[in-house]
Amino acid sequence: MKKKLLYAGSFDPVTNGHLDMITRACALCDDMVIGVVKNHSKKSRYSFDDRVSMIKLATVHLEHIEIDSFQGLLADYVKDRGINAVLRGLRANADFEYELQMAQMNARLFEGKIETVFLMTNPEYSFVSSSIIHEVFSLGGDVSGLVPDRVLEYMKSLR
Amino acid sequence: MKKKLLYAGSFDPVTNGHLDMITRACALCDDMVIGVVKNHSKKSRYSFDDRVSMIKLATVHLEHIEIDSFQGLLADYVKDRGINAVLRGLRANADFEYELQMAQMNARLFEGKIETVFLMTNPEYSFVSSSIIHEVFSLGGDVSGLVPDRVLEYMKSLR
Amino acid sequence: MKKKLLYAGSFDPVTNGHLDMITRACALCDDMVIGVVKNHSKKSRYSFDDRVSMIKLATVHLEHIEIDSFQGLLADYVKDRGINAVLRGLRANADFEYELQMAQMNARLFEGKIETVFLMTNPEYSFVSSSIIHEVFSLGGDVSGLVPDRVLEYMKSLR
Amino acid sequence: MKKKLLYAGSFDPVTNGHLDMITRACALCDDMVIGVVKNHSKKSRYSFDDRVSMIKLATVHLEHIEIDSFQGLLADYVKDRGINAVLRGLRANADFEYELQMAQMNARLFEGKIETVFLMTNPEYSFVSSSIIHEVFSLGGDVSGLVPDRVLEYMKSLR
Amino acid sequence: MKKKLLYAGSFDPVTNGHLDMITRACALCDDMVIGVVKNHSKKSRYSFDDRVSMIKLATVHLEHIEIDSFQGLLADYVKDRGINAVLRGLRANADFEYELQMAQMNARLFEGKIETVFLMTNPEYSFVSSSIIHEVFSLGGDVSGLVPDRVLEYMKSLR
Amino acid sequence: MKKKLLYAGSFDPVTNGHLDMITRACALCDDMVIGVVKNHSKKSRYSFDDRVSMIKLATVHLEHIEIDSFQGLLADYVKDRGINAVLRGLRANADFEYELQMAQMNARLFEGKIETVFLMTNPEYSFVSSSIIHEVFSLGGDVSGLVPDRVLEYMKSLR
Numbered sequence: 001m002k003k004k005l006l007y008a009g010s011f012d013p014v015t016n017g018h019l020d021m022i023t024r025a026c027a028l029c030d031d032m033v034i035g036v037v038k039n040h041s042k043k044s045r046y047s048f049d050d051r052v053s054m055i056k057l058a059t060v061h062l063e064h065i066e067i068d069s070f071q072g073l074l075a076d077y078v079k080d081r082g083i084n085a086v087l088r089g090l091r092a093n094a095d096f097e098y099e100l101q102m103a104q105m106n107a108r109l110f111e112g113k114i115e116t117v118f119l120m121t122n123p124e125y126s127f128v129s130s131s132i133i134h135e136v137f138s139l140g141g142d143v144s145g146l147v148p149d150r151v152l153e154y155m156k157s158l159r
Numbered sequence: 160m161k162k163k164l165l166y167a168g169s170f171d172p173v174t175n176g177h178l179d180m181i182t183r184a185c186a187l188c189d190d191m192v193i194g195v196v197k198n199h200s201k202k203s204r205y206s207f208d209d210r211v212s213m214i215k216l217a218t219v220h221l222e223h224i225e226i227d228s229f230q231g232l233l234a235d236y237v238k239d240r241g242i243n244a245v246l247r248g249l250r251a252n253a254d255f256e257y258e259l260q261m262a263q264m265n266a267r268l269f270e271g272k273i274e275t276v277f278l279m280t281n282p283e284y285s286f287v288s289s290s291i292i293h294e295v296f297s298l299g300g301d302v303s304g305l306v307p308d309r310v311l312e313y314m315k316s317l318r
Numbered sequence: 319m320k321k322k323l324l325y326a327g328s329f330d331p332v333t334n335g336h337l338d339m340i341t342r343a344c345a346l347c348d349d350m351v352i353g354v355v356k357n358h359s360k361k362s363r364y365s366f367d368d369r370v371s372m373i374k375l376a377t378v379h380l381e382h383i384e385i386d387s388f389q390g391l392l393a394d395y396v397k398d399r400g401i402n403a404v405l406r407g408l409r410a411n412a413d414f415e416y417e418l419q420m421a422q423m424n425a426r427l428f429e430g431k432i433e434t435v436f437l438m439t440n441p442e443y444s445f446v447s448s449s450i451i452h453e454v455f456s457l458g459g460d461v462s463g464l465v466p467d468r469v470l471e472y473m474k475s476l477r
Numbered sequence: 478m479k480k481k482l483l484y485a486g487s488f489d490p491v492t493n494g495h496l497d498m499i500t501r502a503c504a505l506c507d508d509m510v511i512g513v514v515k516n517h518s519k520k521s522r523y524s525f526d527d528r529v530s531m532i533k534l535a536t537v538h539l540e541h542i543e544i545d546s547f548q549g550l551l552a553d554y555v556k557d558r559g560i561n562a563v564l565r566g567l568r569a570n571a572d573f574e575y576e577l578q579m580a581q582m583n584a585r586l587f588e589g590k591i592e593t594v595f596l597m598t599n600p601e602y603s604f605v606s607s608s609i610i611h612e613v614f615s616l617g618g619d620v621s622g623l624v625p626d627r628v629l630e631y632m633k634s635l636r
Numbered sequence: 637m638k639k640k641l642l643y644a645g646s647f648d649p650v651t652n653g654h655l656d657m658i659t660r661a662c663a664l665c666d667d668m669v670i671g672v673v674k675n676h677s678k679k680s681r682y683s684f685d686d687r688v689s690m691i692k693l694a695t696v697h698l699e700h701i702e703i704d705s706f707q708g709l710l711a712d713y714v715k716d717r718g719i720n721a722v723l724r725g726l727r728a729n730a731d732f733e734y735e736l737q738m739a740q741m742n743a744r745l746f747e748g749k750i751e752t753v754f755l756m757t758n759p760e761y762s763f764v765s766s767s768i769i770h771e772v773f774s775l776g777g778d779v780s781g782l783v784p785d786r787v788l789e790y791m792k793s794l795r
Numbered sequence: 796m797k798k799k800l801l802y803a804g805s806f807d808p809v810t811n812g813h814l815d816m817i818t819r820a821c822a823l824c825d826d827m828v829i830g831v832v833k834n835h836s837k838k839s840r841y842s843f844d845d846r847v848s849m850i851k852l853a854t855v856h857l858e859h860i861e862i863d864s865f866q867g868l869l870a871d872y873v874k875d876r877g878i879n880a881v882l883r884g885l886r887a888n889a890d891f892e893y894e895l896q897m898a899q900m901n902a903r904l905f906e907g908k909i910e911t912v913f914l915m916t917n918p919e920y921s922f923v924s925s926s927i928i929h930e931v932f933s934l935g936g937d938v939s940g941l942v943p944d945r946v947l948e949y950m951k952s953l954r
Contacts, residue, residue, distance in 0.1 A: 027243075084187070090259070093256070094730070097252070097411060099279070104282050104445035105450055107281070112183075116279065117277065119274060119276060120277070123918045126737075129737070252888065253574050264923075268931065282442060283441060286582050295586065321480070345592065346480070346561070391772065391777045393777060408573070411570050411574070414570060415570070419762075419765070430501075433596060435596060437595070438577050603759045603896075604896040613900065618868045720822075721823055726895070732888060736885070739915040751819055751820075754914070755912060756898040756902075756913070759899050
């Protein structure tokens with residue numbers, strides 16, 4: 001049986017923390033679907049199309065990856081797509097409590113057929129989040145090394 | 160490629176929290192090795208042989224599981240045994256910080272070839288640990304439903 | 319002396335976590351006032367009247383409970399109503415820090431005459447909050463068992 | 478119905494944090510039993526008799542308080558003594574996680590008939606614990622204001 | 637070499653917690669710059685001019701303090717102003733995680749030339765934040781003792 | 796006025812996390828005293844003399860550093876030595892709560908004359924502690940890059 005993993009998020013923008021997670025998880029599954037959230041309740045910083053473009057640029061060198069859009073209930077999406085497990089990254093305690101709550105709710109909605117699996121962040125990226133990257137970048141700070149080079153170029157081209 | 164997962168611990172004694180973790184992780188891998196720690200620095204409550212007997216009783220109904228003893232450096236063991244990933248359970252923030260530290264240290268020792276993957280505890284067992292089970296049981300309290308029935312019988316037979 | 323307990327919240331909507339808290343606290347006091355917040359700073363998902371209707375449906379089987387509306391400063395309300403203690407539920411660390419801050423501030427405003435008492439959540443409902451219930455329900459997910467049946471019917475009738 | 482509250486601990490030694498908790502909880506119940514733990518697994522700093530003497534000195538001015546010894550399973554003791562609720566204090570996150578675990582385990586053992594209720598520490602005593610008091614006192618540091626005056630005299634008399 | 641410390645914030649309004657931090661930090665440096673944030677992303681409760689006036693009232697008795705406005709990237713500001721270290725206060729775990737993230741990001745942007753140093757809050761003010769002060773004050777509650785007297789008068793004059 | 800900073804610990808053994816803290820703090824003070832704890836309540840892994848030798852090896856390239864032994868009450872030591880501030884490192888929430896407690900207790904004992912100042916760990920060393928280093932090293936694992944090279948040689952020479 002082939003194992004298909006989902007990594008969903010708004011990727012607003014994708015960071016080297018996300019890319020590290022994707023790269024490491026690739027080795028644990030047969031195929032990975034990256035689900036870019038379309039109807040994220042928080043207004044997104046970048047448009048859906050830009051967020052998809054950036055994650056394509058970030059993962060162009062990786063195989064067995066499909067980039068898809070995702071909206072609505074995660075539980076419906078994973079059933080429709082034949083996903084075996086959902087991947088989440090953990091950086092800090094604040095993440096942990098939110099992720100615990102979501103994983104326990106999803107365990108009910110998944111009816112025990114799909115698992116949420118977690119990887120711990122690489123310490124190098126423990127302080128990296130899309131929001132801090134965006135805040136620093138928008139104030140003119142240097143975020144090279146924290147987002148993939150091609151993504152940084154894309155971000156600069158939109159300014 | 161077959162995926163082999165390691166779940167290591169002292170299982171002193173094995174609880175329904177452990178068993179829930181094992182059962183759910185079975186669906187994510189091809190084979191699972193349960194590594195019962197032999198040289199645990201904390202003195203164990205039950206002998207190594209009793210701990211192995213209990214985990215065998217707990218998992219007798221499951222397939223693709225091998226129970227092995229484990230001592231020394233985890234990084235050496237996983238390389239020797241051809242493990243692809245190490246499984247850990249997460250219950251609470253206190254777990255999280257310790258597990259984050261161990262996973263980041265092991266990421267170095269594993270040289271990026273083996274991952275530590277985490278599952279969140281089932282809320283039903285969020286307060287269950289080997290030490291609280293042992294404490295309540297040794298004071299004569301009822302722990303049925305928190306350890307597998309066959310394990311509870313075994314624990315009673317040792318009194 | 320009769321002990322009167324206040325359980326205040328926005329109940330937007332009331333969940334089985336709230337109901338568990340109310341049921342358990344009933345055994346600790348003589349009377350309980352459920353104070354439905356009227357001027358909650360966050361915009362509420364359901365109207366004040368709907369939130370009151372739902373909590374009435376949820377507690378119709380319980381005695382010694384009065385449902386009241388509440389706005390303004392908690393310290394003023396509890397003095398006006400002759401409350402002896404304020405009840406709060408604790409689920410997770412994130413709750414804890416906020417609740418510690420509020421309880422310490424209120425201890426000043428209560429002038430040592432009224433206490434804030436806490437009960438720990440039932441593990442079965444540890445991941446249940448009004449916001450996650452609303453999010454899943456509004457996306458069409460199944461929340462039965464997490465809100466009282468009569469409340470779920472009410473929620474469906476408003477769709 | 479009269480409400481009887483239990484406050485159990487090793488009180489090794491009793492601090493002003495404990496006394497603040499006892500004083501505040503007195504107003505919430507009809508009677509309070511202070512259960513001094515006899516068989517505490519950690520070796521105690523002061524003998525059982527000294528710990529009882531110190532808590533008697535600390536609470537001599539309070540009414541409706543009974544000081545008792547306690548050993549074995551808490552659930553057995555509270556049933557035997559007709560306790561309605563168990564009181565615990567919360568200072569910090571580290572307390573919270575341990576207390577959540579114990580309260581959820583005890584909820585099972587109490588069979589829903591007895592509750593664990595929590596009060597938040599007074600910020601003035603948020604950093605006060607028996608162990609830090611003992612450590613500072615034994616190194617000759619000044620702990621006045623952090624333990625009741627009569628308890629401090631008693632501690633000095635034992636040097 | 638003279639050590640110049642920056643304490644930046646929105647001070648919306650300044651509290652006795654802030655003032656305690658400023659007073660204690662004065663003893664650790666030669667000069668202190670208080671940087672009142674001008675373009676804070678959250679809409680401020682008080683106007684920039686009112687926030688500056690209040691912090692001037694709060695610190696009028698202190699020497700070697702300069703009150704300045706601050707906007708844009710912190711890293712640029714500290715280089716421009718010849719700051720040696722940035723001061724931050726820590727109250728609770730929730731603070732800690734956010735501060736850890738910001739300090740690690742700023743360490744990159746500061747290129748190792750400027751440090752972020754932390755002081756722990758005085759327990760007396762552990763529950764005091766600008767937002768809780770504002771919430772209680774705006775509902776008519778008594779916040780005396782939690783903000784400097786002159787600041788409280790100023791706040792009342794604006795009602 | 797010259798600022799003298801104390802960095803006290805058991806350094807059992809000193810790690811690159813400690814060294815990073817020392818190097819960064821040097822830039823914030825005029826002189827630094829490294830106080831190697833002599834009477835540490837936990838039995839130390841390395842002898843006092845070995846711990847001193849290792850920290851000397853680790854800091855041989857740094858100026859304005861004095862290595863001293865320290866026992867008894869910190870508050871007495873800092874007064875005797877004319878220390879202006881005590882330095883502590885923060886890695887994780889678990890550190891934070893312990894450090895908050897110690898800093899608040901010491902603030903009393905220091906009578907407001909000496910401060911405890913904190914630096915956040917470099918993310919590169921966030922998972923590094925003396926105990927995990929010792930555990931991995933004693934099981935034959937590779938800890939190069941996590942302790943200074945000269946310290947690692949010293950540790951190997953003692954095997």
